[in-house]
Amino acid sequence: MRIIIKNEEGPQLMYLALIGYFSLYPKSWGKISNTFLTKKAQKYFRKKGLDNTIKEFFDFCFMHFNNYVGEATLVYFALLYKNPQREEPLLNYIKKSKPKILPFFDEIKENYLLALNSFKKSIKNSNLEKQTKEATKKDILKKRSLLPRIKTLIKKDFSFFNTLNYIDNQTFIITPTNFFPYQFDAGSYFFENEVIIIDSEPLNLGLIEHEVLHSLMTPLAEEFLEQNSYFAPIIVELSCTKRKMTYGNNPTSLLGEELIYTYTDHFKKKLAPTYQNFLQEHSFKNEKYFQQFFVRHSGFKHRCCKLNINKLQTFKKKSKEYFNTYEKNKLSETIYQLYFQFQSAKKNKKQVNFRDFFLSNFNKYLKIKTG
Ligand SMILES: [Zn+2]
Numbered sequence: 001m002r003i004i005i006k007n008e009e010g011p012q013l014m015y016l017a018l019i020g021y022f023s024l025y026p027k028s029w030g031k032i033s034n035t036f037l038t039k040k041a042q043k044y045f046r047k048k049g050l051d052n053t054i055k056e057f058f059d060f061c062f063m064h065f066n067n068y069v070g071e072a073t074l075v076y077f078a079l080l081y082k083n084p085q086r087e088e089p090l091l092n093y094i095k096k097s098k099p100k101i102l103p104f105f106d107e108i109k110e111n112y113l114l115a116l117n118s119f120k121k122s123i124k125n126s127n128l129e130k131q132t133k134e135a136t137k138k139d140i141l142k143k144r145s146l147l148p149r150i151k152t153l154i155k156k157d158f159s160f161f162n163t164l165n166y167i168d169n170q171t172f173i174i175t176p177t178n179f180f181p182y183q184f185d186a187g188s189y190f191f192e193n194e195v196i197i198i199d200s201e202p203l204n205l206g207l208i209e210h211e212v213l214h215s216l217m218t219p220l221a222e223e224f225l226e227q228n229s230y231f232a233p234i235i236v237e238l239s240c241t242k243r244k245m246t247y248g249n250n251p252t253s254l255l256g257e258e259l260i261y262t263y264t265d266h267f268k269k270k271l272a273p274t275y276q277n278f279l280q281e282h283s284f285k286n287e288k289y290f291q292q293f294f295v296r297h298s299g300f301k302h303r304c305c306k307l308n309i310n311k312l313q314t315f316k317k318k319s320k321e322y323f324n325t326y327e328k329n330k331l332s333e334t335i336y337q338l339y340f341q342f343q344s345a346k347k348n349k350k351q352v353n354f355r356d357f358f359l360s361n362f363n364k365y366l367k368i369k370t371g
Pocket of ligand 1: 260
C-alpha cells in the first residue's frame with residue numbers, strides 16, 4: 001500500500017471554476033461555502049468574469065444532461081487532467097455507473113480538458129492563483145505530518161476485516177484540502193489500483209478513514225445487491241431518514257454508507273445505534289453549548305428546525321421524536337450485530353474475511369429483521 005499526499009490540478013481548477021460559475025450564474029442547487037478563499041474567489045470572478053470556454057462547458061453539462069452529470073462525474077473527468085493513463089479505468093467506470101453519457105465520453109473529455117486549460121490561463125498570475133497555490137503548499141506539508149497516523153488507521157481497519165490483501169497494490173492519493181467545496185464534504189474516486197481522496201476539511205482523520213473504507217464497502221454493497229436484488233427496496237426502507245436526506249434513495253449508496261458509518265461511529269466505539277446512546281452523544285451542558293453545536297452542524301440544525309426545535313429545552317422535550325424521525329436506523333442495527341458476529345466468527349476460523357462473511361450471511365440477517 002502506498003499513500004501519497006499531493007495536489008491534483010484538474011479537480012482543483014474545476015472546483016475554483018465552479019465558484020466562478022455559481023457566483024455569476026446562480027443555480028438553486030449550488031452551495032458556496034464561506035471561507036476566506038471562497039470569498040476572495042467570488043469577488044475575483046464578479047470583477048473579472050469567468051473564462052468563456054469553461055462557462056460553455058458547464059452549461060453543456062448542467063443543461064444538456066439535466067443534472068445527470070453532477071459533481072462526482074465532473075471530478076472523475078477532471079482527474080484525467082495531466083493523467084491520460086486514467087482514461088481506460090474511467091471509461092469502465094462510466095460504462096458501469098453513467099451509461100447514458102457513454103456516447104459522449106470523448107466529447108466531454110476533449111471539451112473539458114480544453115476548458116480546464118483555458119480557465120487556467122485566464123487566472124494565470126492573479127492574486128487568487130497565488131493565494132490558492134500558497135495555501136495548497138502549506139496544507140500539503142501539514143497533511144504529510146499525519147501520514148504515519150493515517151497508515152496505522154487504515155492497516156488496523158483492513159486487518160479487522162481480514163482484507164489486507166485488498167490494499168496491497170493500492171495507491172491512495174490524498175489531495176490537499178479542497179478550499180472550494182461545492183456539494184460534497186468529501187469524495188473518493190477509483191481508478192483500478194489508484195484511489196483519489198478529496199475532502200474539504202483539513203486534518204480530519206475520520207473523513208479520510210471514511211473515504212478509504214469506501215474502496216472496500218462500495219464494491220461489496222454493489223455485489224450484494226446484484227446477487228440479492230430482492231433486498232433493494234428493503235435496504236431503503238430500513239435506512240434512516242437522515243441518511244436518505246443526504247444520499248437519496250439509492251440502495252447501493254445507502255448500504256455502502258451504512259456499512260462504513262456503523263463500523264466507524266458505532267462498532268469501533270462500542271456504541272449501539274440506540275436512543276440512549278444518541279442522547280448521551282447529544283447531552284448539551286447548557287443552552288450555549290447547544291447553540292454552538294447548532295451553528296456548527298447545519299444538517300442537525302436543518303432537521304431540528306423542521307420539528308420546531310431551536311432551543312435546548314425543546315430539544316430535550318422532543319429528543320425522542322427527533323430520534324424516531326431521523327436517526328432510528330434498522331439497517332444500522334442489523335449491520336451492528338453482523339460486525340459482532342463476524343468478530344466471533346474470526347475467533348473460530350481465523351482466515352474468514354469480511355467480504356465472504358457478508359455476502360453469505362447478510363441476507364439472513366435482513367430476513368430476520370423484516371420478519
Ligand atoms: Zn461516504
